[in-house]
Amino acid sequence: MRKKTFAAAALLAAATLTLSACGSGDDSGSPITVVSEEPGSDKAATVLDQPFEKPDLVLTDTRGKAYDLREETAGKPTLIYFGYTNCPDVCPLTMNNIAVAKKQLSEAEQDKLQVVFVTTDPERDTASALGKWLKGIDPQAVGLTGDFSTIQAGARSLGISIDPPKKEKGKIVSTHGTQVIAFSPETDAGYVVYGEEATVDDYTKDLPKLVTGEAP
16 A cells, blocks of 8 residues: 655645645636645555644534534544535545445445545535535535634644635635545544545555554
């Protein structure tokens, strides 16, 4: 399995270089996407020797109910991804890759694995909008929305940079880090990071280990 191990502090510096600027316009023009990555970031799994603490986030789920991230996912293998439903490429691809790989797990393992999608565009991604989008990808996935500053702070605690959506040349552009963080069911710490280059095969190989808290 492709992997490398280094300190979380180093990841924090590198993570800010991995951003995806995705735009979906109000007009009929084609969306714009700009992706930049740190050199040498072609490894699927990065195993951290200093895991991240799970963000202390209380947001709103697709049912409109308060969702305490730490409480709801305590002791459960969890994947967290920050993105938005109007993203034309990276976000749906990442979530679909995970969803396809998840189907290769046993039913019991699928029930254990928590996939959490936190919007970076809460103004447009209402609870209802998130629910409809996720239903077509993975109905079991948890969609969360809420105050942007709260979401941004939670992402930052994981070394993930997100900027408020803005309009550029008639298009709404959202810039966000594209990392997926895996949290151990044993320690509740984020110990593995995946970049946007992670494939279905990568997740298919790794999910059985992540479900039990092993390193991929």
